[in-house]
Amino acid sequence: MNRKILIMTIMTGALIMSAACSGKKGGETADKTAEDKTEMAQGTPKAFPWDFPEGIALENPEVGQYVLSPYTFYPNEIVESDNPEDESYIFYSTRLNKYEETHSIVGEAEMPNSLIILLPKGKKAKVGDVLLTWWQSGSGMKRAIVTDASDPEAPKVDYLDLDYSDDPDKPSMANKYSNEQLKVSSFDVIEDGKWQPGATIAAFDENKWKECILIHATDNKVLALGFASTIYAFERSACKLIPLHQDIKVGDNVMAVWVGSFKEGYKVTKIDRKIGRVWVERDGKKEIVNILQVVKSL
Template identity: 65%
Template sequence: MNKRTFIAVLMAVALIAGTACSAKKGSESSDDTAADSLQNEATAAGAPKAYPWDFPEGIALDNPEAGQYVLSPYTFYPEALAEEDDPGSKTLIFYSTTLTKYGDTHSTLDNLGEDPVEMPNSLIILLPKEEKAHVGDVLLTWWQSGSGLQRAIVTDASDPERPRVVYLDLNYGDDELANKYANEQLKPSSFDVLRDGEWQPGAAVAAFDGKEWKSGILIHATDNKVLMIGFSGVVYAYNRSDCRLIPIKQDLKVGDEVMALFVSKFTPGYKITRIDRRVGRVWIKKDDQKEKIVSILEVVKSL
């Protein structure tokens, strides 16, 4: 083999090796791109869904003022969006705080001295300033020696801006929390009076899911939709046409047959055995079951 032939052979071998190497690198690059694409798709598929409810996120709130008391799941909701695959199924406890800055769709809430939290307006309930109450009124407030949203009935309104109440969403009976904290005095501007027949935050609602009447606490309502707190603090959206308000002022009598709350739903077949309107409680019994005590917001004649 002469010198020129030998050089030509070396060049051919180098070219083949280089082509093979380039092909391998190209294949690795394509594989990496495909892997990245699959990873991105997987991330997107498992990513939390921002605001998962079929209800307007940025509703307008009535007469908002900085410093006003509000109820909101502000300690739960941002975490749910960041960490949960399905934030719509997470328990969201509505705690009390104050409004820092109002916005048309989202507002900023005080966060116990830390950085303020921005929340969608649909998950904020304003409590009006300088509201006055009367004995027998049902209020939306929070458990003021504990925490979390509560409805309550007024037992003493000698100071109408600081009424004394019995909480309706705490269990009632011997050694129960509602009895232990009975006649607790509320702070000024920390409650809203619930009006019978009005779709206002805090109203008791029954929503038909196609099979059962689910119990809920109204957060907000539009002409067509309802956003409510359901069993175990999970938030649900329903068509308003599938929902009914539970009346506050019902003509209930001992011996009446009613539907009453059982776990998460209104169930028929109960009979009233006793009523104490002062504390907003009804004693009911079904067949051979043990008598139980429910609030006036957990019983209804029919739906």
């Protein structure tokens, strides 16, 4: 676990530096850098390391559309790592270059379809929608809430998966990149109650409720991205969707995410639904979480 925390700290620092140095074209620069880093692994690939179908069918694939995939990590780790299931996998944005039944080409890498998330072309959003996209001034898969839908195909958003601060003297990354406009066809709308890529799930594993982002689901299996960007496969019966729209009020006792798991004992002290943030407190300590990281009970 400590190794993964170190890895994520380094990656986060790299993303921040990328955004700070790249200006308005930061997303394009970061994505190009990710593509440049992709190297085709040499050697014999190991078997797909998760108990989940490797070659699933993707819905309405179109060559040229944006996708999210760990295409800069997976091809090498599946050859070089002794335990590829324990590695960290960042989902970057790129394009679908060739679609096939079990494996497809994204960027220049061949990837199993189960590790490819399609972002549909021409999707429209409205204020308050929660979207699956990527940090377009940096890189890496993110969920975001729509704050301005004047252009529904290129809405402005606040990123839910970036840290937020309510201290005006110490703004965090979510504050600095608030109301960022997304590219056309660079997002999907997450629907409440739907087992779709980008949804937040709670998975009961190792005697705790792990917070994860759904990658894909079948009738009985779930593939998900968890703490420190580790990929897990769960029985679907062990997982619960976290609702997008919950009747949570100030003063309610809730479960909230701490170090990758939902924990009990929090009380809601403030809610800002426009930016998708909830202030919670436990044992006198305040935390600010996003609306996908709090639930009344599991």
